[in-house]
Amino acid sequence: MPATPYVGRFAPSPSGPLHLGSLLTALTSYLDAKAHQGLWLVRIEDIDPPREQLNADRTIIDSLKAHGLISDKPILYQSTRLAHYHSVIERLLEQDQAYRCICTRAQIKAAGGKYPGTCSMTKLTTTPSAVRYRNPCSITQFNDRFSGLITLSEHEFELEDITIQRKDGLFAYNLAVVLDDIEQGITHIVRGFDLLPTTIAQMNLWQYFSPQLPDYAHTPLLVSSPGQKLSKQNHASAIDNQHALDNVLLCLSLLKISISEASKQQGLSAVLQEAVACWQQGIHFPSHEIIVT
Structure with a gap:
């Protein structure tokens, strides 16, 4: 049987323009x-x-295009x-695979920080409320293609029942990313x-x-100092599309990839x-963090 064709993706949120760290992630997934x-x-x-900024989606797409990173299919919103x-x-609620939860963050923190399943045995119809998926916890480890075996302890929050809709009615990232990756036939997530x-x-x-789980690989983060991630929240500078070649070469150098003068x-x-x-x-990635100045 032939191998499943590789389908990867880059999935930014439109909360601001691309910065060097997000360009590095986009580039590694593309490569x-x-x-x-x-x-x-x-x-x-x-x-x-x-969290979204007006026209940030267009800014991101334009930056990717300027850096030679163009989607092979129409962009999904x-x-x-x-x-x-x-x-x-x-459907999950009807099948009792999910339930409504009215617990607050303060209550969860007071219980030790890990959600103890307080609402899991009730049949709440209260709104507004969050919705949680009943986590089977059947997967507790996986092989990350870049970092090796990743294993959780029994105390990790990933073993909680998973929030799939927030109390404010917005859909949770964990649900949306899974459903969309499946819909788009994603086989490899970088x-x-x-x-x-x-x-x-x-x-x-x-x-x-x-039943067909994707292959995961997590790339190093760009940091201004240990533990200080380059991010929109930390006001990282937007990349300059006018210097796309230099930006790409910088990212490649951080990945220890040397490019010939001819290219x-x-x-x-x-x-x-x-x-x-x-x-x-x-x-071979140098570490989980790469310090840039």
């Missing part, structure tokens, strides 16, 4: 897809309106999938190391909808092509 002769898709995860998320949650703590929870949710002279397309060839020979 991995192309090195496996696969498809690389872009999805805009716009399901949290309070999560906001077009709200009716589907709602129908899935209603994303930042900061998302590693959500992975096992997502796998336990994913297996309810599909640099030919331009961005040649640089990306050589980078894909280097990736095919194997990539």
Whole structure:
């Protein structure tokens, strides 16, 4: 039987423009897809309106295009999938695979920080309320392609029942990302190391909808100092599209990928092509964090 074709993706939220750290993640996911002769898709995860910036989606897409990173299929917006998320949650509630929860963060913190399942044995119809998926906890470890075996202890929050809809009515990231990855046929997920703590929870949710789990690989984070991630929340500077070649070369140098002068002279397309060839020979990340100044 032939191997399943590789389908990867980059899925930013439109909460601000791309910065160097998000470009590094986009580039690594792109290189991995192309090195496996696969498809690389872009999805805009716009399901949290309070955090979104006006026209940030267009800014992100324009930046990706300027850096030679173009989706192989039409870009999917999560906001077009709200009716589907709602129908899935209603089905899970009807099947008792999910339940409503009115516990507050303060109550959970007072219970030790890990949700103890307080509402799991009730049949609440109260609204507003969160909705939690009954986590089977059948997956407690996985092999990360870049970091090796990842194993949870019994105290990890990923073994909680998983919030799939927030009390304010917005759909939770863990549900939306799983449903959309399945819908788009994603087989390989390459994303930042900061998302590693959500992975096992997502796998336990994913297996309810599909037996074919994806391959996960988490890339190093760019930090300004140990533990200080470059992020929109930390006001990281937006990348300058006018210096796309320099930006890509900087990201490649951080990944310890050397590009020939000939490719640099030919331009961005040649640089990306050589980078894909280097990736095919194997990539070794220096650590879970890369300090940039």
